[in-house]
Amino acid sequence: MSRFYVRSFEAIITILGSFLAVNSFFSTSLYRAISESLVGLLGRYNVLTTSTQDVTLYAPIMLSTLVFLVVIYDYAVGKPENMIDIYEINLVLITPELLGFSKINWLNLIEITQVIEPTRGPTYVFFTGVIVLFGYVCLLFTARARETYGELEDRGVGPRQLNSIFLQQNKASILLALASAAVSGIIFICLPTLASMLISFTSGVGYGYLVFGTAAVAVIFLSVVTYLIEQNDEQKRESPISAK
Amino acid sequence: MITGVPLRLILSAFGFMLAGMITGNIYMIQLGLVPLLFVFLGLVVRQPTKFAIEPPSPSISVDIGDELTITRDVRVEDGIGLVTLGEELPPSFELVKGSNIQAFWKQPGAAALELRYRIRCTRRGTYTLGSLQWESRHPLGMVATRIGSLELNQELIVKPRTLRVKRIRQQKVFTKIPMPAESRIQMGVPTTDFKELRDYSFGDSYKQINWKATARKQRSSLPTVNEYEKEGRQLVYVFLDTSSRMGVGTTISNCFEYAIQATLGLSEFYLARGCKVGLSLFNSRPTAQVRGVEVERTIRQVFPDGGKVQQYRIHRLLLDAELSISQMSLKEATVYARGHVLGANPLFVVVTWVCEENLGQLMEGARELSKYIRNRRQRPNILVVNVSGYELVSDGDKAAQAAQLLEFKESHLVSQLRGMGLMVVNWHPLKQSITEVLLSQVRGV
Numbered sequence: 001m002s003r004f005y006v007r008s009f010e011a012i013i014t015i016l017g018s019f020l021a022v023n024s025f026f027s028t029s030l031y032r033a034i035s036e037s038l039v040g041l042l043g044r045y046n047v048l049t050t051s052t053q054d055v056t057l058y059a060p061i062m063l064s065t066l067v068f069l070v071v072i073y074d075y076a077v078g079k080p081e082n083m084i085d086i087y088e089i090n091l092v093l094i095t096p097e098l099l100g101f102s103k104i105n106w107l108n109l110i111e112i113t114q115v116i117e118p119t120r121g122p123t124y125v126f127f128t129g130v131i132v133l134f135g136y137v138c139l140l141f142t143a144r145a146r147e148t149y150g151e152l153e154d155r156g157v158g159p160r161q162l163n164s165i166f167l168q169q170n171k172a173s174i175l176l177a178l179a180s181a182a183v184s185g186i187i188f189i190c191l192p193t194l195a196s197m198l199i200s201f202t203s204g205v206g207y208g209y210l211v212f213g214t215a216a217v218a219v220i221f222l223s224v225v226t227y228l229i230e231q232n233d234e235q236k237r238e239s240p241i242s243a244k
Numbered sequence: 245m246i247t248g249v250p251l252r253l254i255l256s257a258f259g260f261m262l263a264g265m266i267t268g269n270i271y272m273i274q275l276g277l278v279p280l281l282f283v284f285l286g287l288v289v290r291q292p293t294k295f296a297i298e299p300p301s302p303s304i305s306v307d308i309g310d311e312l313t314i315t316r317d318v319r320v321e322d323g324i325g326l327v328t329l330g331e332e333l334p335p336s337f338e339l340v341k342g343s344n345i346q347a348f349w350k351q352p353g354a355a356a357l358e359l360r361y362r363i364r365c366t367r368r369g370t371y372t373l374g375s376l377q378w379e380s381r382h383p384l385g386m387v388a389t390r391i392g393s394l395e396l397n398q399e400l401i402v403k404p405r406t407l408r409v410k411r412i413r414q415q416k417v418f419t420k421i422p423m424p425a426e427s428r429i430q431m432g433v434p435t436t437d438f439k440e441l442r443d444y445s446f447g448d449s450y451k452q453i454n455w456k457a458t459a460r461k462q463r464s465s466l467p468t469v470n471e472y473e474k475e476g477r478q479l480v481y482v483f484l485d486t487s488s489r490m491g492v493g494t495t496i497s498n499c500f501e502y503a504i505q506a507t508l509g510l511s512e513f514y515l516a517r518g519c520k521v522g523l524s525l526f527n528s529r530p531t532a533q534v535r536g537v538e539v540e541r542t543i544r545q546v547f548p549d550g551g552k553v554q555q556y557r558i559h560r561l562l563l564d565a566e567l568s569i570s571q572m573s574l575k576e577a578t579v580y581a582r583g584h585v586l587g588a589n590p591l592f593v594v595v596t597w598v599c600e601e602n603l604g605q606l607m608e609g610a611r612e613l614s615k616y617i618r619n620r621r622q623r624p625n626i627l628v629v630n631v632s633g634y635e636l637v638s639d640g641d642k643a644a645q646a647a648q649l650l651e652f653k654e655s656h657l658v659s660q661l662r663g664m665g666l667m668v669v670n671w672h673p674l675k676q677s678i679t680e681v682l683l684s685q686v687r688g689v
Contacts, residue, residue: 144385152347165326169384172384184277220261
């Protein structure tokens with residue numbers, strides 16, 4: 001029964017994530033530019049018919065079908081690699097809309113201007129990204145829990161214990177994913193207020209974006225590396241028993 | 245040690261942050277926080293590391309075929325995650341209920357975990373349940389699994405099942421179950437029973453000198469003394485066949501196990517009646533060579549003695565008895581034990597499965613045994629318990645009929661042994677107990 005619940009949750013999160021990602025892609029100016037270019041291309045080679053003129057109408061249906069077929073296949077197989085596939089597809093689909101909010105438009109350098117423009121609000125796009133990432137983390141860990149289930153089953157652990165463990169393991173991963181998504185959301189909501197408080201301090205520094213941004217990422221990176229090294233050392237100190 | 249999963253998530257997070265930095269996109273940087281925070285929260289949670297066990301009793305003793313419930317109470321002090329407890333069992337044991345490997349989800353705080361399962365002890369012997377293995381996993385698999393063990397040092401003794409042989413009152417009148425004819429021994433306290441006259445030797449008491457007999461002797465330098473019988477106990481010597489043929493049947497129900505049960509039952513029967521009992525393991529089909537290497541002619545035995553200590557010795561020998569443990573024939577085993585039976589006129593009990601392959605060897609052994617017997621009262625002094633193994637491997641009516649045919653075919657072999665004056669008792673372990681077999685020998689019942 002626990003497997004059924006988890007599978008249902010996976011199905012919901014997969015469909016929701018993929019729907020939001022596909023929706024995000026079709027909401028971008030990039031998609032509009034691609035479909036218009038396609039119509040122009042077909043017209044240039046005189047293959048423009050009544051049906052090909054409606055390519056902007058059929059393309060979303062065809063692309064959505066393709067995406068959902070791949071996603072359903074990956075969901076059915078249910079291995080961690082397949083869950084990563086789902087995430088990567090969704091990531092590719094939401095990236096254009098996310099890039100629409102970039103302050104540095106690198107495409108200007110190659111003289112392709114106004115290809116990526118935001119068509120929806122940043123809150124909507126940000127939370128779409130959060131749901132996609134939440135789905136990725138949840139699906140990755142439910143797939144791993146399923147692997148643990150199979151491994152313990154092969155070793156002879158009884159079904160009652162297996163179901164209980166499977167449920168608890170998934171609960172833990174979903175709760176932690178929810179917590180991290182919630183904290184990210186809170187940071188997103190609080191950031192404008194924080195930014196307005198810090199603007200007086202940062203506006204005086206030349207190239208503030210590079211100075212503070214690079215410094216912040218470097219600090220985060222170093223903190224993570226230090227934390228991981230510390231974790232390793234601590235575990236080595238604690239456990240003289242060889243780890244499996 | 246961190247596993248690959250959090251590293252993958254950290255890389256995803258930095259991918260987002262780097263992309264956000266390059267494109268000046270604050271939302272991408274913020275999205276990178278989702279996997280990063282997940283890893284951080286995941287690593288804050290610790291897997292269980294402190295395990296303790298309630299010390300079990302140092303020794304458990306059960307009979308073969310018995311079911312035993314094993315319970316281990318483990319206390320885990322810290323952490324959250326998946327805990328697996330497991331215990332290695334001897335390969336021949338049967339798991340009846342539960343599993344010797346169990347998994348638990350450890351919630352925050354101290355927890356008591358109980359590993360409980362039921363096994364059937366299908367093989368004799370002394371086993372050591374040395375340790376309980378534990379395995380502790382991080383709830384998200386972000387940290388490498390830890391493994392360890394808790395000391396148990398518990399001894400599990402699986403005893404052969406004893407078949408109780410009932411006492412029959414006034415057995416000399418009613419039963420044919422043989423008892424040793426005499427209770428003479430070479431050494432011991434002299435009784436008042438006159439044995440013979442002999443020359444005086446150093447150490448003899450003056451009271452023993454027979455003056456009249458000495459006076460009748462002419463020109464002999466040494467006086468003549470009376471020799472009396474030494475006080476002793478009746479002697480029974482049991483020979484158990486360990487040939488590979490005895491292994492016919494399943495692990496629990498095989499010819500050898502029943503032969504051991506019969507040996508143990510008869511030993512206890514005779515020991516309880518004040519007899520001295522000896523035991524030798526022989527091989528009615530010894531292997532001369534294995535892969536071109538000559539097999540060492542080994543023998544396992546317990547020299548005759550009486551009492552509880554002897555019962556324990558026999559028990560220990562039978563506990564460790566295996567097929568082909570001895571490579572000496574019945575004759576060789578008899579010669580080996582000759583010093584202990586000479587002059588005692590013992591009762592010999594041979595527990596085997598009589599078949600064509602070992603008949604010659606058994607007859608040769610019986611001839612050797614008869615050298616040590618003075619059969620004054622025409623009582624059989626060699627008892628052969630023939631443990632028939634055909635029915636142990638038969639399942640279904642047709643197989644049972646085939647087993648009967650084979651037994652019938654071999655019945656003439658038993659007749660040949662009986663022709664030598666041996667008392668042969670056929671025992672079908674699945675149909676009757678050894679008590680019933682021996683009772684069937686009682687006259688008038």
